[in-house]
Amino acid sequence: MLLGKVSGSNRRSKIRRSWPVLVLVVLVGQIFLAACGDNTATPVPAATTAGAATAAGATTAAGASGGQVIVGLITKTETNPFFVKMREGAQKEADAKGVKLLTAAGKFDGDNASQVTAIENMITAGAKGILLVPSDTKAIVPTVQKARAAGVLVITLDTPLDPQDAADALFATDNLKAGVLIGQYAKAAFGTKAAKIAMMDLNPGITVGDLRHNGFLQGFGIKEGDASIVCAQYTAGDQAKGQTAMETCLQKDPGINLVYTINEPAALGAYTALKAAGKDKDVTIVSVDGGCTGVQGVVDGKIAATSQQYPLKMAVQGVDAVVDYAKNGKKVSGYTDTGVTLIAGKAVTGIDSKDVQFGKDNCWG
Structure with a gap:
């Protein structure tokens, strides 16, 4: 007797039984490769939270807006009526100019950490300029300098930095x-x-x-x-x-x-x-x-x-200055009194x- 010898009909039967297993293995392998090997998907925008740069449909990759100018606005808080009006004015002007507005705010007045994060997010998002109402006029300066070194125009609104010229310009009440x-x-x-x-x-x-x-x-x-x-x-x-x-x-x-x-x-x-x-x-x-x-x-x-004072005017003039810089290379400087x-x-x-x-x-x- 020869051990292990299989007749032709038995071999065909075993092959037929093996096909479903082979198909399953191939499908699982393809799914695994698709999940692990594709890193080119468009990033999902972060949820709207205090301290995070956000906008409808915004992506986190520079240039992902298809060449559209990106303007950032960072206020001290989201709820103070002064900053609500400032944000409304900036959004209206951004819409009129055809630019994308990213907005962010501290969780409370004095929340420097959230403003630092917001500036860093906006740099990554490709903002051409950032309008900033600083919560801590000294502590935020190194992050402002980082933004300016990256080619971002930084304009403070309402509140000057310490020193004032740490930003490119100031639009504010006297x-x-x-x-x-x-x-x-x-x-x-x-x-x-x-x-x-x-x-x-x-x-x-x-x-x-x-x-x-x-x-x-x-x-x-x-x-x-x-x-x-x-x-x-x-x-x-x-x-x-x-x-x-x-x-x-x-x-x-x-x-x-x-x-x-x-x-x-x-x-x-x-x-x-x-x-x-x-x-x-x-x-x-x-x-x-x-x-x-x-x-x-x-x-x-x-x-x-x-x-x-006139926060809407500050915001409108700020957006216009960033757009002018993005399109014409004109960089505003110094102090503009908004009345x-x-x-x-x-x-x-x-x-x-x-x-x-x-x-x-x-x-x-």
Whole structure:
């Protein structure tokens, strides 16, 4: 007997039974190769989150927009009405110019880490220019320098860097003047009446906050450390923190009769605290921004006067500058003043101001 010998019919039977196994092996192999060997697929855009550069249909590869100019806008937060209007203005102008706008924001005012990530993402995405409202005017400088070294035009909006010329250009309100205007108004309104002042500031070392603070002191005719300043608190420009700061100041000195606020959210927070304490009729609040909600605060008697600035104009001019750079190689530089106007509920002698109707017509212009 010969072991292992198989008849012809048995061999054919075994071959027929082997075909399904062979086909399955081949199919599995093809699927495995397709999954492991193809790295050329278009990247999926990141989800829209604070700190991430995003836009409808944006890809993360430079040049993936088919030659379309890419402009980046990075604000301090997504929710502050000032930055909402700035983003709206930038998007409208980007659409009109036929360019792609990537937007990003910090998770909170002062969130430098998210802004650093956003700049790096926008460089990778191929942005020709970035419009930046810096949260930390010193800490962001190395990342701005990295962007400029990569050929990206960087324009700061509203808030100058420290140093200011670390960016290519600045489009902003004259924040010192904004502070001076409300300081002058408060001084004229008080006349010879003694003032007990609470200062509702931004955050330590942020240029826009320092400029407005110093401007108010200059306009009111006093210096840092003056005895009339009975309380000073940081609010991060936030309404809830403004309320807490005002409550703290009232505990320190219930006789406060003048409140300087870095912006209108802080002002409205301070008003809430004053009203709860039954002191809203006895205290004058002055502020900066001139947003639609802030101007309504003037109409309602919650804020006496505010310095109106124009974030939409900043954003529009910024987009136009990036487009000009991308298409014509023209690089903007230096400081562009986007204007400031004092809006007052009640005019005072010797101080140039506009009424609330002007404020309504031009809020966030």
